[in-house]
Amino acid sequence: IEEELRQSQKMEAVGQLTGGIAHDFNNLLTVISGNLEMLESSLHDEAQKELLREAQDAADDGAKLTSQLLSFGRRQPLDPKSVDVGSLLSSFSELLRRTLGEAIELRTRIRGSGHTALVDSSQLQSALLNLALNARDAMPTGGSLTLEISRAQLDRDYANMYPQVRPGDYILVAVTDTGTGMSEEVKARAFEPFFTTKGVGSGTGLGLSMVYGFVKQLGGHIQLYSEIDKGTTIRIYLPAVGAAPMRDPRDAARPDAQRG
Numbered sequence: 001i002e003e004e005l006r007q008s009q010k011m012e013a014v015g016q017l018t019g020g021i022a023h024d025f026n027n028l029l030t031v032i033s034g035n036l037e038m039l040e041s042s043l044h045d046e047a048q049k050e051l052l053r054e055a056q057d058a059a060d061d062g063a064k065l066t067s068q069l070l071s072f073g074r075r076q077p078l079d080p081k082s083v084d085v086g087s088l089l090s091s092f093s094e095l096l097r098r099t100l101g102e103a104i105e106l107r108t109r110i111r112g113s114g115h116t117a118l119v120d121s122s123q124l125q126s127a128l129l130n131l132a133l134n135a136r137d138a139m140p141t142g143g144s145l146t147l148e149i150s151r152a153q154l155d156r157d158y159a160n161m162y163p164q165v166r167p168g169d170y171i172l173v174a175v176t177d178t179g180t181g182m183s184e185e186v187k188a189r190a191f192e193p194f195f196t197t198k199g200v201g202s203g204t205g206l207g208l209s210m211v212y213g214f215v216k217q218l219g220g221h222i223q224l225y226s227e228i229d230k231g232t233t234i235r236i237y238l239p240a241v242g243a244a245p246m247r248d249p250r251d252a253a254r255p256d257a258q259r260g
C-alpha cells in the first residue's frame with residue numbers, strides 16, 4: 001500500500017511536470033505562430049530572415065524544454081549561469097513586443113547596470129513570457145505592460161516577515177500591467193498549479209506556478225499586487241551575484257553575541 005501511494009504521488013508529480021513543460025512549449029509555439037503570421041503580411045527580405053531566425057530559436061528552445069523533462073524533475077536550475085538580467089530583457093523585448101501585439105504598449109526600464117543573477121536564461125525568458133502572456137490576457141482591449149529591472153535590498157525586517165527569504169541584495173524584476181486585475185479569491189489561489197479562470201482550452205493554470213517554482217528554486221522571492229480594474233504587478237526577486245550577502249541574524253551563532 002505504501003509503495004502504491006508513493007508511486008501514485010510520483011506519477012502525479014511527473015504529470016504536473018509534463019503539464020508544465022507542455023504549457024511552456026505552448027507559449028513558445030505562440031511566438032512561432034505570431035511570427036509566421038507576420039511573415040504572411042509583410043514580405044520584406046531582411047525582416048523575413050530575422051523572423052524566421054527567431055521562430056527557429058523558439059522551436060529550438062521548445063525542443064530543449066521537452067528533452068530536459070528529467071532535469072526538471074530534480075528541481076534544479078537546468079543550466080545556471082551568471083546572466084545580466086538587464087541585457088537579457090533588452091534582447092528579449094522585441095520578441096515580447098511582437099508577441100503582445102499592437103494594442104499593448106510594452107515599456108522596459110532598466111535602472112542601473114550589472115544586474116547579474118545566477119539563472120538559466122531560457123527559464124528566465126520562459127518566466128517573462130508567461131507573465132507577459134498573462135498580462136495580454138488581462139488586457140483584451142489593450143493597455144500597457146511595464147517591465148522594470150533594478151536592484152533591491154531585502155532587509156532583516158522584511159525577511160522576518162517571510163521565513164524563507166534571506167536578507168540581502170536582489171535583482172528585482174517588476175512586471176506591471178494595466179489589465180483587469182484579480183479578485184481577492186483569485187489572488188489567493190493564483191500560484192496554485194492548475195488554478196485558472198480562463199476556462200477549458202484557454203488556460204492550464206500552470207503559468208504562475210511554474211514562475212513561482214522557478215523563482216523559489218533559485219532562492220528568490222515573489223510578490224503579487226493586484227487591484228480589480230487597475231492592474232497587476234508581479235515582483236520577482238532574484239539573488240544578485242557578486243554582492244556580499246547581508247548578515248542573517250538567524251544564522252548567527254548566539255553564544256558569540258553574548259560574550260562578557
Ligand code: ADP
Nearest residue numbers: 134135138181196197203204205206207208232
Ligand atoms: P493560466 O494563465 O493558464 O490561467 P496562470 O497560473 O498563469 O494560469 O494564472 C492563473 C490565474 O491567475 C489566471 O487564470 C488569471 O485568473 C490570474 N492571472 C494571472 N496573471 C494575471 C494578470 N496579469 N492579470 C489578471 N489576472 C491574472
